Amino acid sequence: MVRLALIRLASAIPTLLLLIALAFFMMRAAPGGPFDSERVLPPEVQAQLEQAYHLDEPMWKQLARYIGGVLQGDLGPSFQYTDFTVKELILQGLPVSMQVGLTAMLLALLVGCFAGTVAALRQNSLTDHLVMGLAMTGMSVPVFVVAPLLILLFAVGLGLLPAGGWQGGGLRDMALPVTALALPQIAILARLMRGSMIEVLNSNYIRTARAKGLPTRSVILRHALRPALMPVLSYLGPAVAGILTGSVVIEQIFGIPGIGRYFVQAAINRDYTLVMGVVVFYGTLIIAFNFLVDLLYGLLDPRVRAS
């Protein structure tokens, strides 16, 4: 198990460093710099400033400094919101983003796995075709189409829920954004779960469990569910990435004060440090999560541990 952890870590760390390096070099390639302003600075002041921010050092030293800074949680100052550092802005948005993202993730897992299992149990029935048809629709309708449609239906049409905004993050604030964010993931998870459940249900030990007269419910819950959940587990990494990416759009559409909305604003305003900071932050989150999922996978599946 320790060996597995070390092997996984050996691939997670270069990924992280590569991400930071890519962000660093793109930042350098970006037109403009932190000291650009209307006023032309005297060359001495410019030199002083560059020295203060270590911009006069060789490139590799700057990169090392940037990596060191990121590892200590220092993502630099924001170009746009000059009174804040990027770290402060991210920490400000984090609780709201986490609340929406985690709820969507949980909802997607519960509904997706349930729908997939139901479809697998009634393979090729009307229910199965219905669930899979809906799942295919869910996969084909992008998040940014679902969200306006939900607003049109529930906020503009029926007037049941607010079209956007964030008043303390109650259920009413959360309902539409979380649904829009979870729907595509529900679709993918349902398809995945159906496939793996059908495979498990055709295996010999399930036939044995049924032959000894166990009721369907305990066959599913006690014997089939755990192995069938393994592919779902390995999809969790991409699912988290999908939810984070989707949240960028969802927070923008619903006006939720999370990290995603900063990201879009920063991208439009060319606030390079903030964009970069969010990429590094989300990237680290995704990489760390993938690492954890890999470990969990090894913990749950003895075959992975052995190889």
Add this chain to the structure above:
Amino acid sequence: MKANAANATALATVASAPPGRSLWSDARRRLISNRAAMAALVLLTLMVALILVGPMFSPWTYDYIDFDGDWRAPPQVEGLHLFGTDQLGRDLFVRTLVGGRISLMVGIVATLVSLLIGVTYGAVAGYFGGRIDNMMMRAVDILYALPFMFLVILLMVVFGRHLVLIFVAIGAINWLDMARIVRGQTLALKNREFVMAARASGVSNARIIRRHIVPNLLGVVAVYVTLTIPHVILVESFLSFLGLGVQEPATSWGALVNDGARDMEAAPWALAFPAAFLALTLFCFNFIGDGLRDALDPKDR
């Protein structure tokens, strides 16, 4: 040449099958009997035809701004605004179809880019095997874990929007999956008799990969391509939705959905038509891809 290689696989895999049934004719039969996939194929063909010729039959162009106040006109036959007009009075029928051209073009070109990189990389890694394979696939593993969507957004922000940049950026994301799939297949293929025969008769490595390995990968690749195109269209729409894709007055489905969503209370048709075209296209591609996979999946045979 392709047919010969495909026949060789068919003979190797289904030696006991009755004669005259090649892998491809078998697959075609399965695909045709898959009603959902065939319906999707017909619908997609119709939509592509509409996208290609539709704008020619409209008196409007995609960038004609109506200053006389025909803003947000609902869909109507008179005046020939079949899908209505947007907040600038531009005809949405033509804009939706012209936007579709961009979306489809990005989808196809970027998929071809990823196809080219992925197949070459995967086939080389799988064919040579050993240490080369190990190193090449380790690199893929590392790249695979990068949050590419965010990097693409970063790329578009830093270097500005450019259609070619979109192709390259999206193509560069998608080759990883392709490389993995192709490598796996190549590993299985390279020990087959026909590859050994080619090697024994002194054919060079590059030629073996090109003429004997790659043609036999066409099945998997075809499935993967049909599933990649909708994915790429989705990514492009996502970028355009964020305002980072194609530039006005040119448009794509993502950009149109973005415009429509902003104006949806006053002009819901500006959201409905582009969104429907986008969703239907993705729907068709996904169904065709699923159907192709069922038709070509060796597990099923």
